[in-house]
Amino acid sequence: MSVKVLEANEKVEAVHQKLEYKSLFLLGVQHVAAMCAGAIAVPMILGESLGLGQNEINILVSATLMMAGIGTFIQTLNIHDRVGAKLPIVEGVSFAGVSALVAVGLSYRGTDPIFGLQVMFGATILSGIFAFLVAPVFGKLLKYFPPLVSGVVVTSMGLSLIPVALRWVAGAPKSSNYLSVNNIVLALITIAIILTIQKLSKGFLGNIAILLGIFLGTLIAIPMGLADFSTLQNAGIFTINTPLQFGVPKFELTAVLSLFLVQLVIMTDATGNQINLSDICSVNPDQKTIVAGLRGHGLTSMLAGMFNSFPHSLFGQNVGIAAITGVKSRYVGTAAGIILLITSFFPKVIAILTSIPSPVLGGAGIIMFGIVAANGIKRLGTVSYDRNKNLVIVATSLGMALAPIATPQLFTNFPQWGKILFQSPVTLGTLTVLILNIVFNEFDRK
Incomplete structure (x- = not known):
């Protein structure tokens, strides 16, 4: 089965082609499955660091998925010519801000963790405005990103992500099966499934090899005792994320300056990821496109602070997915955004996604993140x-x-x-x- 393109005009660029709804859905689910654990981990880490209750953490998780969906729409759809890269970008809460946000939250929480959260949201809003305004400056630096530079940047991204996948393979440090042989075996089985599908299928099944690997790996984890779906029983039926659920954001100078630095890191990361993704999609990563993408990150972060979330950026694992599948259509990203937005309304679906065993995600991650590094090495080869x-x-x-x-x-x-x-x-x-x-x-x- 092959991905059928609905556009009659063959001159339409691959990045703008519209696919069948079935293909879009499955490819979108694959993107969501690949990034969901990383996206959900950030609000959980931040909520736990502040000592928030499970209900408050669930709100942060729901908000994160909703804003990931909205941010993905901003990047993939033609909302404005100067905002959004119009590439198959999938947004999510950036890991780059975790340590700084934890420091901000703990510094200002005092006896009230909610106050620390309000300061974090205030800093996120202003950092988003900052990123939006300085995006043209980063665009002017594009001439300093020849293949020598962009190759090192992309390789560094892949190398920095591979340890994340290996930590997923190891499991949670406090869990009873941390570093167990079963974890490693499950990760290797997941890798074998993905590689087997890649070997035997050149068509659509090959494009969703990561999704099938995660699904089958999770099924295999059940008899191995490595899958836990107990949170599904206690999860609610429906929830909706409304703005300022934790009160009016607070603006503290030290916190704001810390998040400005975080945004510079995020924008550097995003520029490299966008250059890599543009190359995969056969699109020229010109200054206008880079600036539009960075403005999209800034706008998403600005909205995230208002809707109970944190700074967002392009997820590197989804660049790896695009490289593996070879599907260039930006509407695959749009499909992922729709799925993320709908998922944010249903806690039971969130519980299923968060219950995917980490060794399964680690096995898939080794391939996805390795592809990112390999793309950088490929560029350095020129x-x-x-x-x-x-x-x-x-x-x-x-x-x-x-x-x-x-x-x-x-x-x-x-x-x-x-x-x-x-x-x-x-x-x-x-x-x-x-x-x-x-x-x-x-x-x-x-």
Whole structure:
């Protein structure tokens, strides 16, 4: 079975082609299954750090999925020519802001965790405005992102995500099956299922190999005793996320400045991801498209703070999905956005998604995140290494990017702004390769 394109005009770019509804639904579900665990993890971590009750955490999770759906609409649909990249982007709450948001929440909570939450939302709103306004500045930096630079950035992204997948394979540190052999076996089974489908099917089944791997892996986890759906019983039937459920956001200078730095990290990450996704979709990542995408992230973050959520960005795992499937239509992202929005209304569906065993997600993640890194390596393969210092630039930049991956505590004694910037492998690798490329290549040309 192949993905049938409904557009009669063959000249329509692949990124703008409309697919059959059945194909859109299954491909959209695959994107949601791939990103859901990561998206849900952030509000759960932040809620637990503040000591919120389960009801409050459920509100944050619902809000996160709703805003992921809305943010995905902004990026994939033609809402405005200057807002949204019009690529198969799937938005979600960014992990880049977790440590800073935890620090903000704990600093301002006092005896009232809700006050800490209000400060976090206030900082998120202003950081979204900041990202929206400075997006054109990032667009002007695009000329400094030749394949040498963008290749290092994308490779750094993949390398930074692979440890996340491996942690999923290991399981929750406090669980009884942490680091168990069964976890590793289940992850390997999931990988084998995905690779087998990729080998045997060149058509539509190959495009949804990740989804089938997650589904079949979860079924296999049940007799292995690694699947727990107990939360499904206590989940409600219907919920709706309304703005300012926790009260009016509060604006504190220190918190706002911290989130400004977080947005710079997010925008650096998003720029690299967008360049990678543009390459996968055979679209020229010009300045206008990059700026429109960054404005989309800013607008989504701005709305997120009003609707009980946190800074959003393009999810790297979904770039990996696009690379694996080869499906370039932005409407696949729109389908994922619709599914995320509808899911946010039904707690039982959220409970099912959060019950997917982490080793299953880890097995799928190893492939998805590895594809991201492989795309970066592929781009670096187009770079000339003769009679220049490009090999040294790549070696140094990737070495710097690996520093916070290998030793997460390396920057513990840095000031807060330093920890926010340098604890991100993508930011550290990007800053290094940008500076070295300018010093060794741009200066020499002039």
